[in-house]
Amino acid sequence: MPVEMAQAGASRSEGTPHGQAHVDVNSVRLAFGDRRVFDGLSCRFPQAKISVILGASGAGKSTLLRLIAGLQRPDYGDVWIGQQEISRLPERQLRRVRKRLGMMFQGGALLDSMTVFDNVALALREHTRLSEREITDRVHAQFEAVGLKRVDALLPGQLSGGMKKRTALARAMVTEPEILLIDEPFSGLDPLAVRLIEALLIDVNRHKGLTMILTNHHIGSTMRMADEIVFIVDGTSISGTVKEIKESIDPRIQRFLQAAGTGPSLEEAS
Amino acid sequence: MFELVRDIGWRTVDNVYGLGGITLFGSRLVLETLAPPYRLRRVIDELFNTGVLSLAIVCASGTAVGLVLGLQGYNTLVRFGAEQSVGAVVGLSLVRELGPVLTALLVTGRAGSAVAAEIGAMVATEQLDGLRMMSVDPIDFVTQPKALALLISMPLLSALFIVFGLFGGYLVGVGLLGIDAGTYVSSLENNIDFRNDVLGSVLKSVVFGAIVGLISTWRGFTSAPNSEGVSRATTGAVVQASVAVLMFDYVITALWGVGI
Numbered sequence: 001m002p003v004e005m006a007q008a009g010a011s012r013s014e015g016t017p018h019g020q021a022h023v024d025v026n027s028v029r030l031a032f033g034d035r036r037v038f039d040g041l042s043c044r045f046p047q048a049k050i051s052v053i054l055g056a057s058g059a060g061k062s063t064l065l066r067l068i069a070g071l072q073r074p075d076y077g078d079v080w081i082g083q084q085e086i087s088r089l090p091e092r093q094l095r096r097v098r099k100r101l102g103m104m105f106q107g108g109a110l111l112d113s114m115t116v117f118d119n120v121a122l123a124l125r126e127h128t129r130l131s132e133r134e135i136t137d138r139v140h141a142q143f144e145a146v147g148l149k150r151v152d153a154l155l156p157g158q159l160s161g162g163m164k165k166r167t168a169l170a171r172a173m174v175t176e177p178e179i180l181l182i183d184e185p186f187s188g189l190d191p192l193a194v195r196l197i198e199a200l201l202i203d204v205n206r207h208k209g210l211t212m213i214l215t216n217h218h219i220g221s222t223m224r225m226a227d228e229i230v231f232i233v234d235g236t237s238i239s240g241t242v243k244e245i246k247e248s249i250d251p252r253i254q255r256f257l258q259a260a261g262t263g264p265s266l267e268e269a270s
Numbered sequence: 271m272f273e274l275v276r277d278i279g280w281r282t283v284d285n286v287y288g289l290g291g292i293t294l295f296g297s298r299l300v301l302e303t304l305a306p307p308y309r310l311r312r313v314i315d316e317l318f319n320t321g322v323l324s325l326a327i328v329c330a331s332g333t334a335v336g337l338v339l340g341l342q343g344y345n346t347l348v349r350f351g352a353e354q355s356v357g358a359v360v361g362l363s364l365v366r367e368l369g370p371v372l373t374a375l376l377v378t379g380r381a382g383s384a385v386a387a388e389i390g391a392m393v394a395t396e397q398l399d400g401l402r403m404m405s406v407d408p409i410d411f412v413t414q415p416k417a418l419a420l421l422i423s424m425p426l427l428s429a430l431f432i433v434f435g436l437f438g439g440y441l442v443g444v445g446l447l448g449i450d451a452g453t454y455v456s457s458l459e460n461n462i463d464f465r466n467d468v469l470g471s472v473l474k475s476v477v478f479g480a481i482v483g484l485i486s487t488w489r490g491f492t493s494a495p496n497s498e499g500v501s502r503a504t505t506g507a508v509v510q511a512s513v514a515v516l517m518f519d520y521v522i523t524a525l526w527g528v529g530i
Contacts, residue, residue, distance in 0.1 A: 109400030
């Protein structure tokens with residue numbers, strides 16, 4: 001299947017090469033002052049698959065995640081989570097939608113004044129009737145899953161960058177969301193930590209059927225993990241499988257992949 | 271000329287927009303305070319940060335102001351042969367005016383700035399967005415306990431400031447200038463009226479607590495997500511809250527004076 005340029009105005013009911021869309025971004029336009037970030041961006045993210053958003057720095061990868069999370073509203077266009085359009089929902093209703101989402105921020109976004117344990121336990125304490133013992137078990141299970149040990153009483157300021165990311169990942173997953181949004185999970189991590197997080201995300205995706213949407217600069221891990229790649233360029237998107245993106249003859253994609261040392265030369269591709 | 275008019279127009283629109291924003295924000299704070307869940311633990315933590323950590327500066331400043339008032343009051347009153355009224359001058363000045371106003375300015379500088387900076391830093395590091403993604407309302411979880419703690423701690427700190435001020439005035443008047451201790455205290459007792467003076471003082475400090483709490487949390491909450499934004503929020507909180515305290519001081523004094 002050839003790589004398709006996502007068309008503005010595409011219907012939400014359309015699927016993806018991997019099945020029905022779980023998240024559907026439709027004809028989105030967004031500008032910050034004079035700077036136009038998205039100009040009719042449309043893309044779909046399949047259910048229970050790992051989708052990776054690629055693009056140059058400043059292309060709008062993190063902004064796209066924020067749109068999906070409802071943290072940013074588009075100037076025009078809509079964003080669907082399943083059957084619900086969220087871009088115009090009031091904050092109170094968005095809170096209900098966000099219970100289905102988990103998000104790991106690039107810098108962790110852990111609450112400085114709370115311990116690592118309390119950070120991860122917060123959502124459970126706020127939204128469930130679990131006993132403190134059950135919460136402790138769930139939090140420790142998440143710590144084990146992301147490879148953290150003896151961090152309960154530490155404050156985020158006492159963690160290394162990699163540990164912060166793992167804590168943030170544990171916090172995003174502890175409520176068992178349907179959709180996990182992950183902003184640059186591998187930046188600043190050593191190769192072993194990259195492989196650990198990569199394996200963890202694949203494992204969670206395969207076993208729990210989570211829809212995962214990542215932004216990533218790490219091309220190697222993208223090629224290993226992604227079921228679908230959404231390439232953001234010039235305010236629009238180009239979607240395809242790893243194979244389709246690799247074989248794409250679009251010079252903008254080729255330049256990006258060649259710079260990362262993974263794509264064929266322009267001559268080979270054409 | 272056109273640019274000047276345009277600039278004034280934009281600034282006016284901006285200010286009206288800001289005023290609307292802070293009003294809505296204040297309403298949300300009140301609603302979140304009244305509606306469950308009641309975050310008692312977080313309010314107590316914030317009371318420690320805003321109240322207990324301001325104790326030293328309030329007590330020291332109160333004593334210093336009392337010492338000066340005692341000295342200046344004596345030097346002025348002695349010209350009229352009324353030095354026996356030093357207690358009344360110190361007491362009335364502190365209870366009616368200096369206690370609530372100076373405490374509010376001190377708390378703005380120490381706790382209000384810290385609140386604005388902390389919330390601003392949380393905005394810059396996406397911590398508030400992190401809360402939103404956990405379906406936790408940051409106004410309810412972060413700002414409301416801080417604003418409520420400032421509201422509660424302000425009258426208590428003001429009372430403490432007044433007590434230490436009276437003590438300072440006593441030290442100078444009785445200890446240094448030789449006024450009779452009984453005269454100092456009875457002058458104080460006879461001239462301070464509960465309704466006119468003490469209740470007015472309490473009302474002022476409660477209003478100032480609300481003003482400092484609202485402006486500090488609002489400036490932090492709406493700061494730009496970068497270090498310059500945090501710095502602007504902190505400075506803005508101190509300046510705006512201080513000016514607002516002084517303006518409301520006049521309004522309350524005027525209204526209280528005509529018997530409202």
